[in-house]
Amino acid sequence: MKSPQYTREIPQRYRLEAQKCKQCGKIHFPPRLICDACQSRDFEDVHLAGKGRVLTWTVIHVAPAKFDLEAPYVIAIVEMEEGVRLTCQVVDCNPEELALNAPVEMVFRRIQEDGQADIIQYGHKAVLQRE
């Protein structure tokens, strides 16, 4: 990955910065220039609190080259408390512990790195919230 792209994505990768449509209230992650629900262009910044629940998951056994050493790993669609959904890894768990609606919390982690001289790319992964 090249540095302009990585730098541009830092607010979402590092801080889960989202936007709320001032007209209809829909929250967008990542932010958009126009609301797909009401066509408004008026937004306010919001931060996702980082808590959500698992809607569905898979365990990737055949991985892309960059993630080959990590396989098998869990990928889930998580619905955040704010209502937005995102795709991320679920880590520090045994796949058998996952369940529909399992509560998770987002944690800051290394996501990938390609090549010796390239940028180490960070972002959020989910961990199970245990009682």
Next chain:
Amino acid sequence: MRDVYVLGIGMTRFGELWASSFRDLFVEAALEAIGDAETDRLDSMYIGCMSGGLFVGQEHIGALMADYLGRAPIPATRVESACASGGAAVRLAYLEVASGASEIVLASGVEKMTDGADVTAALATAADQEYEVYHGVTFPGLYALMARAHMFKYGTTREQLAQVAVKNHYHGTMNPNAQYPFEITVEQVLASSMVADPLRLLDCSPVTDGAAAVILASEEIAKKAQAHPLVRIAASAQASGALALHDRDDITYLDTVAKASQLAYQQARITPEKVDVTEVHDCFTIAELCVMEALDYTEPGKAANLVEAGETRIGGRMPINTSGGLKAKGHPVGASGVAQIAEITAQLRGEAGDRQVAEARIGLAQNMGGTGASCTVHILEGLA
């Protein structure tokens, strides 16, 4: 808009075709379609191709193919909508003839996937690079997310998914162009290696080289042709949706398939029950079930029951993927949508050989890209 007919069809064998180049695959399919149409005239051409750039390092595909087909200087345009590239190419050719701008247009699709490229990474470009692929998800992984959600919501079982692959392989045994013309069992599917839990290797369509082409023509031209029974395109529709699976309201419901098919039923003035033979985009077993539900062939959650009851086999009430589908026929991604039109046309002409559906008069072809963010639906009517 005027009526448009399918004048000719052609396809290469699908498979690992190491002796054939990217351009040769296209030319072979196009020449077969031109021969089948018994015409020398071509006004323009569209070439569906998902990723010549990533698979073989080649872009600027329109001119390349016009040149190697010996048809320069006619206009030639490459069309890309991920795995719906072929369906989109057919739709553009249809619109060009329907509008009156051209009389005879070639729509084709081609993909060369076995030349050594990182196929998993190339296919993943059909998903959201920044918010899905960044985290390590693969295409089988995205459909696995749909499959598990479908299991939670409707109680769909692992065995029911396997039955889709078993049925399509059975159909594939009757298709001389199929990559995998052999039968498999539910037990073999369940014992195949895990790709993205719950999907296993035999739930997945293969990596394939191949090309397909169809010649579309105006009524005036088609009615002079004597080679085959007439097949009319009764509807051509397309819809777009959220690229990221997580942005869909219902992860188990393909809303673009529903939208495109509703438009197509309206245009053809039919209801889903009138369709005699169907080709759907079964890139993974779960996809065939979700597509059947979005096409309104049955209620959401009930498609697996129809597969289990044999209703979607040849001889059943609603045969689906008589060609073997993407699963057994093979899935050269940009070509699949065009190969579907070729199969439906062959069925409606009564030229489908061992896999002929008796008295097929209306056929439907559904092609989609990514996890369904692009979808085309074509309805064809045989006038034999």
